[in-house]
Amino acid sequence: MKLSVPGRVTGAAVIAVAALLTTSAIADAAPARAAAAPDIPVANVKAHLTQLQSIATANGGNRAHGRAGYKASLDYVKAKLDAAGFTTTIQQFTASSRVGYNLIADWPGGDANQVVMAGSHLDSVTSGAGINDNGSGSAALLEAALTVSRTQYQPTKHLRFAWWGAEELGMVGSRNYVNGLTTANRAKISGYLNFDMIGSPNPGYFVYDDDPAIEKTLKDFYAGIGVATEIETEGDGRSDHAPFKSAGIPVGGVFTGASSTKSAAQAAKWGGTAGQSFDRCYHSSCDTTSNINDTALNRNSDALAYAVWELSD
Ligand code: DTR
Numbered sequence: 001m002k003l004s005v006p007g008r009v010t011g012a013a014v015i016a017v018a019a020l021l022t023t024s025a026i027a028d029a030a031p032a033r034a035a036a037a038p039d040i041p042v043a044n045v046k047a048h049l050t051q052l053q054s055i056a057t058a059n060g061g062n063r064a065h066g067r068a069g070y071k072a073s074l075d076y077v078k079a080k081l082d083a084a085g086f087t088t089t090i091q092q093f094t095a096s097s098r099v100g101y102n103l104i105a106d107w108p109g110g111d112a113n114q115v116v117m118a119g120s121h122l123d124s125v126t127s128g129a130g131i132n133d134n135g136s137g138s139a140a141l142l143e144a145a146l147t148v149s150r151t152q153y154q155p156t157k158h159l160r161f162a163w164w165g166a167e168e169l170g171m172v173g174s175r176n177y178v179n180g181l182t183t184a185n186r187a188k189i190s191g192y193l194n195f196d197m198i199g200s201p202n203p204g205y206f207v208y209d210d211d212p213a214i215e216k217t218l219k220d221f222y223a224g225i226g227v228a229t230e231i232e233t234e235g236d237g238r239s240d241h242a243p244f245k246s247a248g249i250p251v252g253g254v255f256t257g258a259s260s261t262k263s264a265a266q267a268a269k270w271g272g273t274a275g276q277s278f279d280r281c282y283h284s285s286c287d288t289t290s291n292i293n294d295t296a297l298n299r300n301s302d303a304l305a306y307a308v309w310e311l312s313d
């Protein structure tokens with residue numbers, strides 16, 4: 001979030017305004033090092049979600065593996081990345097007798113022997129548009145990648161972004177990618193960041209507890225904006241970080257919750273509704289653009305950028 005004071009202020013008002021800005025800036029500023037990571041405009045992320053919703057609506061109501069809505073989602077993301085100067089690659093695979101696709105986007109430059117990867121699954125279940133699961137991660141990832149281009153960020157390490165197919169069938173696309181890596185190329189990946197469900201309507205703020213360094217990086221971001229986090233406990237093996245972890249690659253990520261119920265203690269810490277699921281539209285037809293908490297999406301989009309910038313520096 002950026003703060004600005006339009007027009008002119010004089011005298012005592014200056015002191016009051018400055019104090020107000022300082023206070024609110026502290027309350028919502030990211031940590032000092034995060035200055036290297038630009039703010040990700042949540043309005044831009046939501047615009048991508050609107051596009052994904054339109055795609056689902058125009059294609060039988062979903063963006064599922066092997067259906068037209070998935071390929072249209074992939075084409076949307078790829079077109080944005082191609083226009084922004086990324087080197088994109090489509091990986092094709094078959095699952096459940098249907099053709100699936102991964103989209104890999106490399107940002108030219110950086111040390112090819114130190115690759116920082118960030119990924120999200122782009123597919124939905126067949127029952128709905130999958131805007132939180134996982135349009136939220138896919139849209140935040142896309143906007144972070146476009147921000148890399150917009151700012152002409154030149155990291156020390158090489159940046160690679162990925163949108164996975166057929167995660168809902170059992171992480172098929174990401175597993176296909178990892179299994180296709182040579183031993184040498186696998187060793188070049190210094191870490192993989194996963195973003196799957198990062199805008200849940202009744203959000204929690206969960207950080208994966210797999211790799212300690214990645215976990216600390218993400219926790220530092222949240223500490224910097226004064227938001228408490230908990231360790232993510234339900235997702236082990238349930239998203240696209242699993243094949244990377246099985247291959248010995250450090251992984252991490254953030255998550256805002258699915259069908260589990262928010263406790264009273266969690267509601268006291270994070271707000272929202274105790275006794276209700278973090279996302280009561282999980283894998284349902286109501287997982288639409290109205291199934292997103294903008295504050296959670298905003299914070300996690302900035303957490304994604306903070307981690308990408310910090311870990312690729
Ligand atoms: N997003 C869900 C998988 C899932 C369920 N719990 C977690 C926790 C952390 C990451 C992912 C998940 C899905 O794709 O069905």
Ligand code: ZN
Binds near residue numbers: 125133168283
């Ligand atoms: Zn799912």
Ligand code: ZN
Binds near residue numbers: 121133134167196239
């Ligand atoms: Zn998911």
